[in-house]
Amino acid sequence: MGGAKSATVTISPGVEMPTVAFGTFKLRGDACRDAVREALMVGFRAVDTASCYRNEDAVADALKSAPRNVCDETWITTKLAPDEMTSEEATNRAIDGMVARLGRAPDLLLVHWPGRSKAAPESDAHGEARKRTWRCMENALRNHKCRAIGTSNYEIAHMRELLSYCDVPPAVNQIEIHPAYPNTEVRAYCASLVPRVHTVGYSPLGVGELLDHPSVRAFADAIGLAPAPALIRWTLSNDCSVVVKSSSRAHTEENLTALSSTHTDDDTIAHHAAILERAFSSHHKKFCWDPRVVR
Ligand SMILES: NC(=O)c1ccc[n+]([C@@H]2O[C@H](COP(=O)([O-])OP(=O)(O)OC[C@H]3O[C@@H](n4cnc5c(N)ncnc54)[C@H](OP(=O)(O)O)[C@@H]3O)[C@@H](O)[C@H]2O)c1
Numbered sequence: 001m002g003g004a005k006s007a008t009v010t011i012s013p014g015v016e017m018p019t020v021a022f023g024t025f026k027l028r029g030d031a032c033r034d035a036v037r038e039a040l041m042v043g044f045r046a047v048d049t050a051s052c053y054r055n056e057d058a059v060a061d062a063l064k065s066a067p068r069n070v071c072d073e074t075w076i077t078t079k080l081a082p083d084e085m086t087s088e089e090a091t092n093r094a095i096d097g098m099v100a101r102l103g104r105a106p107d108l109l110l111v112h113w114p115g116r117s118k119a120a121p122e123s124d125a126h127g128e129a130r131k132r133t134w135r136c137m138e139n140a141l142r143n144h145k146c147r148a149i150g151t152s153n154y155e156i157a158h159m160r161e162l163l164s165y166c167d168v169p170p171a172v173n174q175i176e177i178h179p180a181y182p183n184t185e186v187r188a189y190c191a192s193l194v195p196r197v198h199t200v201g202y203s204p205l206g207v208g209e210l211l212d213h214p215s216v217r218a219f220a221d222a223i224g225l226a227p228a229p230a231l232i233r234w235t236l237s238n239d240c241s242v243v244v245k246s247s248s249r250a251h252t253e254e255n256l257t258a259l260s261s262t263h264t265d266d267d268t269i270a271h272h273a274a275i276l277e278r279a280f281s282s283h284h285k286k287f288c289w290d291p292r293v294v295r
Pocket of ligand 1: 022023024025026048049112152153174175202203204205206207208209211228229243244245246247248250251252254255288
């Protein structure tokens, strides 16, 4: 456990990324635009979207209405969907579509899922699609259509395979992480690589379900934060970045307190984090889709 509570982290190829991003899954249209606006107002400087969220245009609208300096310094992550991995042409068209909808090149382009649409989980088509898609992403990086490229939901086998042929290794792997599903092996493997693949944790609050858990409440009390920022702090303290979503301004503002000082030193946080992890160790629970099924 480190004390990774800084507001930015340097990822490959030497790009500085905010460690806490605002998530937008299930936010659409005006609701998405307003939530992103609020997030920028309270201090978020990174937004996580995806082609399949169908809200990149709303994210762009929110950024356009922000002060120029806020717009310029805000990091955008977006992701290619499984149905955009079916051919080279489909992937290139999708990347150009993202740049058009966002009104600029995203900072970070991810492959959302280690498989293409319309193929059974055990099909060889996924590996072929991953390789073809990665080549398109490497070209997008060379052609300045993004500043960094990475993966999402890659298990160790998917990552090993990618490293066997890539010219540009992934800068990040965005995966589900929270105390109920710490995903320890995948993030330890990514951290061991040279260059390191930085882990970004999504659904840090277990889609909200972990907030009332007594062990989470005890951890939060022990480190002097409310439950949501305490869970975000838990992820940061594992040297991971984090993507968290809220449609409430009060919650969004509260979530950023994860980055403030808690009058609790890193060793004390590590001590209480270990107690929290032990409380979930015999009954891990995932809240999102499961990439372990994809060959
Ligand atoms: N790459 C992938 O495959 C993938 C998969 C899932 C998610 N993600 C990304 O990660 C983001 C975050 O994950 P998520 O949306 O699944 O779940 P999450 O951030 O773990 O939890 C969101 C839920 O927590 C509630 N919440 C947020 N802050 C709160 C606070 N301070 N107090 C009380 N409740 C609070 C929200 O309700 P309110 O709206 O009422 O605040 C919402 O119901 C997504 O939006 C998306 O951008 C990526």
